[in-house]
Amino acid sequence: MADELAHAAAHDDDHDHKPHGWRRWVYATNHKDIGTMYLIFACTMFFIGGGAAMLIRLELFQPGLQFFDPQFFNSLTTMHALIMIFGAIMPAWTGLANWMIPMQVGAPDMALPRLNNFSFWILPFAFTLLLSSFFVPGGAPAGGWTMYPPLVLQTGSSFPMLIFAVHLMGASSILGAINVVVTIMNMRAPGMTLLRMPMFVWTWLITAYLLIAVMPVLAGAVTMLLTDHFFGTTFFTAAGGGDPVMFQHIFWFFGHPEVYILILPAFGIVSEIIPTFSRKPLFGYEAMVYAVASIAFLSFIVWAHHMFTVGMPLAAQLFFMLSTMLIAVPTGVKVFNWTATMWKGSLSFEPPMLFALAFLFLFSIGGFSGLMLAMVPADYQYQDTYFVVAHFHYVLVPGSIFGIMAGVYYWLPKWTGNMYDLKLATWHFWLSAIFVNVLFFPQHFLGLAGMPRRIPDYAVQFTDWNMVSSIGGFAFGLSQLLFPYIIWKCARGGVRVGNKAWEGAHGLEWELPSPAPYHSWTTAPSDAVIARGAAH
């Protein structure tokens, strides 16, 4: 009996009993460990994809072919996009979801921990496969991340590697999304009703629905590419009666919701940070939830705005133009609500708030240029120019990436129990905010002047703004080295923080000790604690 009691005490759920050594990570089922692995993986991919971006900017520093042959340049642009989208941003969001969702809904862990382990460990294999394609005959894929046939069917030995890697990434995302939906639907603490959930949880729930709906569509499309290439089918081969334009429709049926998959969790994080540092509840919580859901719904009916110039009936052009412009309405609701939250608030400007504010301003610029691109006659002019490159980079860098950085700087004290170097993080913010604009704003001018995208060389009249953009790119890229250094320094030590690292923070995660215990909510939080957390 005494032995049984001693054994029970040794395996009490409340203490931080955890495996040690490599087994902790390879066999990880703890949501925090898996979240950490996702974030480290995403950071690694961010620097690999960023390295490719700096090589691209190096080549474009001045006209003429300086360093790379055009084929390799095209490989760089293709791989940069694939790595950043599927290797950096999406895993970073999944890492944040893993860390925060169980803590925020009062659950002990994700609902399917072993599946969680599997969905992470797929990723290193997928990206090893993708990155090793640089070393096979014909080089890495160079047909663009959109993989349009017939161009992509001309890819050399790396073609099956690309297709298999995309399948693996898709499987990982779908499994991760199923885990998120199952956790939120089944593991919430009693009293954590849907309309008490934090905005980050809401945005991730909607993101997960999008992932489950559209990642299989991409998988289906690339499966058909594979059979076209190797098994004699002609889904997308015009010579055999197939339709290459149909691939574009299917791809963008995935591709446009994918843009929202990359940005919706950032909306959630900004909706957590702005109230905290304004010391006010979020203005219009329910309107925010409905706005996010509306944006997600609309994302399914706008896909053809990516292909206006392909030749489509006028009625289709009008439909896709107007449905795209409609997205500005729920987006406007969100921007208004964030601004109204700050109105007459007691603002302070710690690094998470700085990144959230930069997100607000710079993402709006990306949104406005998106509206310009939504207009069919204007799009005929802008199509395939650097204006498009500027637009989506404003959405994805100061949008998604700044959102991720804001989230990391917001929750890092909770994860480590230490406050990070605020001064260095503020430096990181200002360098990033300044140079992201030096990098991408001139690309609007280049696009409007007619510089095409995806080219290694250009006419001399585009030289000046390309030089400015490249200088911005090098400075932005180098300044990002501060980010892992600040995290590493914080993980090693620093000023200890209490449960609530930020004075104005609300939410269940701030009711837990800092650093968060290995097992979060082994017993469900009380209704009073949940009500205190749901301050909106």
Added chain:
Amino acid sequence: MPQQTLSAPTAAPAEAERRRSVRRTAIVFTLIAAGFYFGFIVMMLVRGSK
């Protein structure tokens, strides 16, 4: 940190029901994902055969 603990007799059925619910939700969403994957391929096959 105030917490509420379910008493042992009620916890076990609730936990079993939660496990069933987790499994059900996971299966439903897996089927939805598989439906989108095969649905688009079948749609292309049907379109191509016309």
